[in-house]
Amino acid sequence: MRAFEYRGGALHSGEVKLEEIARAVGTPCYVYSGDAIRSRFEEYAGAFAGMPHLICYAVKANGNLAVLRLLAGAGAGFDIVSGGELFRVLRAGGEAGKTVFSGVGKTEKEIAEALEAGIHSFNCESAGELEVLSAVAERLGKKAPVALRVNPDVDAVTHPYISTGMREHKFGIAMSDVEGICEEARGLKGIEIRGVSCHIGSQILDFAPMLEAAERMVELAVRLRGRRFAIGTLDLGGGLGIAYHAGQSGPRIGEFARALRGKIEGSGLEVMVEPGRSIVGEAGVLLTRVLYRKRSGGKEFAIVDAAMNDLIRPALYQAHHEILALGERKDTARADVVGPVCETGDFFARNREIPDVGPGEYVALASAGAYGFSQSSNYNSRPRAAEVLVEGGKWRVVRERETYESLVAGERV
Ligand code: LLP
Numbered sequence: 001m002r003a004f005e006y007r008g009g010a011l012h013s014g015e016v017k018l019e020e021i022a023r024a025v026g027t028p029c030y031v032y033s034g035d036a037i038r039s040r041f042e043e044y045a046g047a048f049a050g051m052p053h054l055i056c057y058a059v060k061a062n063g064n065l066a067v068l069r070l071l072a073g074a075g076a077g078f079d080i081v082s083g084g085e086l087f088r089v090l091r092a093g094g095e096a097g098k099t100v101f102s103g104v105g106k107t108e109k110e111i112a113e114a115l116e117a118g119i120h121s122f123n124c125e126s127a128g129e130l131e132v133l134s135a136v137a138e139r140l141g142k143k144a145p146v147a148l149r150v151n152p153d154v155d156a157v158t159h160p161y162i163s164t165g166m167r168e169h170k171f172g173i174a175m176s177d178v179e180g181i182c183e184e185a186r187g188l189k190g191i192e193i194r195g196v197s198c199h200i201g202s203q204i205l206d207f208a209p210m211l212e213a214a215e216r217m218v219e220l221a222v223r224l225r226g227r228r229f230a231i232g233t234l235d236l237g238g239g240l241g242i243a244y245h246a247g248q249s250g251p252r253i254g255e256f257a258r259a260l261r262g263k264i265e266g267s268g269l270e271v272m273v274e275p276g277r278s279i280v281g282e283a284g285v286l287l288t289r290v291l292y293r294k295r296s297g298g299k300e301f302a303i304v305d306a307a308m309n310d311l312i313r314p315a316l317y318q319a320h321h322e323i324l325a326l327g328e329r330k331d332t333a334r335a336d337v338v339g340p341v342c343e344t345g346d347f348f349a350r351n352r353e354i355p356d357v358g359p360g361e362y363v364a365l366a367s368a369g370a371y372g373f374s375q376s377s378n379y380n381s382r383p384r385a386a387e388v389l390v391e392g393g394k395w396r397v398v399r400e401r402e403t404y405e406s407l408v409a410g411e412r413v
Helices: 018-025 034-048 066-075 083-092 108-118 125-139 175-185 208-226 254-262 279-283 313-317 404-408
Strands: 005-007 010-013 027-035 055-059 077-080 099-101 119-122 143-153 191-197 233-235 270-273 284-296 301-304 323-325 332-338 346-354 361-364 386-391 394-399
Touching: 010 018, 010 027, 018 279, 018 284, 018 361, 027 279, 034 055, 034 254, 034 279, 034 386, 066 077, 066 083, 066 191, 066 386, 066 394, 077 083, 083 108, 099 108, 108 125, 108 208, 119 125, 119 191, 125 143, 125 175, 125 191, 143 175, 175 191, 175 208, 191 208, 191 301, 208 233, 208 361, 254 270, 279 284, 301 323, 313 346, 323 346, 346 361
Parallel strands: 027 386, 055 077, 055 270, 077 099, 099 119, 119 143, 143 191, 191 233, 233 270, 301 332
Antiparallel strands: 005 010, 027 284, 284 301, 284 361, 323 361, 332 346, 386 394
8 A cells, every 4th residue: 555645636645635734733744654554564464474473563663652552453563672662662552572672782771671571582692791681680580581683794785874784793693603602601591592583784675685694594593403402583683675766666575574484484483573664664754844945056945844853864874755745746846955954964855856845835755754753853952843643544643743841851950
């Protein structure tokens, strides 16, 4: 299903006209299609049906409580990387027993919280972390379920900031060190090694490196079983890319998941995946209003009321987001689309053919449902945007726009 489309000349999400939301809630404002999010999750679930599997949605992509609640209701587990994300999952009604904790820098406090909550497992990234995990678990009289996060040394072919699975990256344990680390960990009373995991990067459009990683990981699981480690799960992380450019096709979730399935079925391993972007990315847009048009230095600018603090992906990764007028229009202009923040890096498009919108008109920045709001900040003391969820023909605010008071909450003069 398409999360957003033009009907009768106006951009809609299902039955809802986006301009109606922009007028009622104000801008900048994120809008998510709950129906699209659910259908993406179900594509994953359908492709793995009939074999043991757990789909752990990566909370970092979009941690809004309503989004988490919707996914929990659909049967999702969660991939978290902090105590704050665990708090969100539990607050939204997610199951701790279906939650995995990833990340290279878990603190003792976070580890203790996750043990108390009874999470599914910890994806451990170093020998040092195993020791800390074991010590904290023993102190609490528990045994920590562990999967070793392995660096399979494959090139994910994506933006360097979001590629994670090569030898020189900070993530995971080198493939050649895993067996040694497992042997040493036999002495650790507080942990139980039950699985292996990897995550080679994000916004990956070519499946081949992911399939290669899956093969290497199955072989590793077999070797570890040969050493009498009870490896039951293989977690392949997230990473499936989505369409950011007009004309690109959306994430091939079913095809991808079935290809993974082909590599794992028959190994007796339960497959786990941690998709973020491919579930929520195309299901969200950022609505913004044009404040001014100006010509300067021989260039044309459209200045909008959203900025890099709301959506940092263009500034940080040179990411492309399509710009759609909420009222369809055929006339275009070549312009830079920029925000009000005092930085030259505050742009959404450069020298791009965009709808010829003037002051007071609205545009949507497309494919902004993942790593949009979740990476937003208060830079320039800008209150963070509102978030709206559209479901079954109705919309509701699922996070209010911040106020000036929320900007200074907790500060002392
Ligand atoms: N699992 C782990 C261990 C991860 O590190 C990540 C993403 C995921 C799962 C989810 O990956 P996804 O399915 O969303 O590709 N801020 C960047 C993306 C950073 C991704 C970090 N890790 C962006 O806006 O492109």
